[in-house]
Amino acid sequence: MINFNIRPTANKNLEDMAVNKINNLTKPKGSLGRLEELALQICMIQETTEPTLRNPHNILYAADHGIVEEGVSLSPKEITWQQISNFLHGGAGINFLCRQHGFKLVIVDSGVDYNLPKDKGIIDRKINRGTKNFLYGDAMTEEEMEKCLEYGAECVTAAYNDGCNVVSFGEMGIGNTSASSLWMTCLTNIPLKQCVGAGSGLDNAGVTHKYNVLKQALDNYKGEYTVENIMKRFGGYEMVMAVGGMLRAAELRMIIILDGFIMTNCMLAASMINPNVKDYAIFGHTGDESGHKLILDYMSAKPLLSLSLRLGEGSGAICAYPIIDSAVRMINEMDTFSNASITKYF
Structure with a gap:
């Protein structure tokens, strides 16, 4: 690795x-x-x-997840590519926040199940057209996982070479709260029930179904609970790229601003690969996704904001940026x- x-x-x-x-x-x-x-x-x-603080970037990795086939998300898979189109047209939540606070938005196709236009500024790092369904096996191969770490790091290097010294990370991928819940329970030993939430808006019955699917996926896994194995088994391409991006940002002594539940789990994984990465992390906010506060507490993190956010995309991280600017x-x-x-x- x-x-x-x-x-x-x-x-x-x-x-x-x-x-x-x-x-x-x-x-x-x-x-x-x-x-x-x-x-x-x-x-x-x-x-x-x-x-x-120079030339802040928000790097947004996007990919699809095979576990969506099991009905764990209220939103259908095509929302991933449709929302990326919205990003390109400047109409998403992350767009107005980037404009407001002077962030450059970098969109990375990590593994979207769609032929995104390559002439619109999207960085093409597509590993595959979505991960495999981790209910039945590994979400990705070891080679794919290593490529994700490498590509995620490359995107940060490009931002650094563009004069950036403060970076936030965002994600887009229907189903990635399911992957994050399994990372959280496997890497912290917090019971799965406390790690599973509503995602993009599931009702109580939907959350129960999501939990049952994830519990079965966890029961089906017979491997060791190393961070590498958990990323490979249950990860999303965009999540593993974010892990690589965070590690590279710390290597370059950049400030890392963390977003919500998914990116906090990515920092957890990154810190298990190299504990020093946490020195560079500023936790932007406590989100509304079930489990976010628990994992923040587990990491002894002190988030700057509590605004009931659960959008993702890097939105909570960028909302916290003016406080960081005030400190400087x-x-x-x-x-x-x-x-x-x-x-x-x-």
Whole structure:
């Protein structure tokens, strides 16, 4: 499997310098709360006490899932490609958010079961026309999984070469909350019942059916619960590409903004491949999908927002971006007590 050389951000000298700078801004010590924590984290990521945010990208990986054949989603499979068409026309939720906050939207065909137009700016990394049905076997081959990690990383490298140093990740793939629920239960030991939610809008009967299908899929799996095996058995192409993208972003010392339930599970998988990746992650929000808060708690994550979001696409991550921007502006634009001739008042 592709290797990622991710350095931890820990640096005692730099940390002391950044904390000292933050504490000497014209405010009571700690009075800007999470902004101070974020500023320190970003300083450590960028190895400077004068951090910057440059050319943010939202990389959206899209693919179809074989498990949809079992009726686990309210939405039919064709919604995947239809929504990508909506992305291209600028009419989706992620489009207005990218426009509002200055993000470049990058759409990656990871494995959509449709012939998407190649002349519209979509990055073609189609592994196959959707994964296999994991109720009966592996969703993808080991070779496909490795290709996903490689392609996901390549997309981040391209963003980095475009001058980007802060990246959010989004996904589009009908059925991917089912895959995420199985990743969550297999990698955390949280009972499957607590990991399964409504997805795109299932009613109680639909959620029960979804749980029963996923429980059967889990019972049918007889392999080891390594992260590689779980990604291969139950993953989506877009999810594994996101794992590769996150690992590469950390390797390049980029800020990673995480979206909802699916992308949080991808960060969980990435952190089991290389624990240092979490140093680079900012958790954007707590979503409404059942299980999201549980996995955030499991990862000791502190999400910035709670807006009852469950859209995906990277929407919650981008909604959190202005708070990150505020943290960077705080450390760069606030004056110090000495420069402003103000007596320290803490």
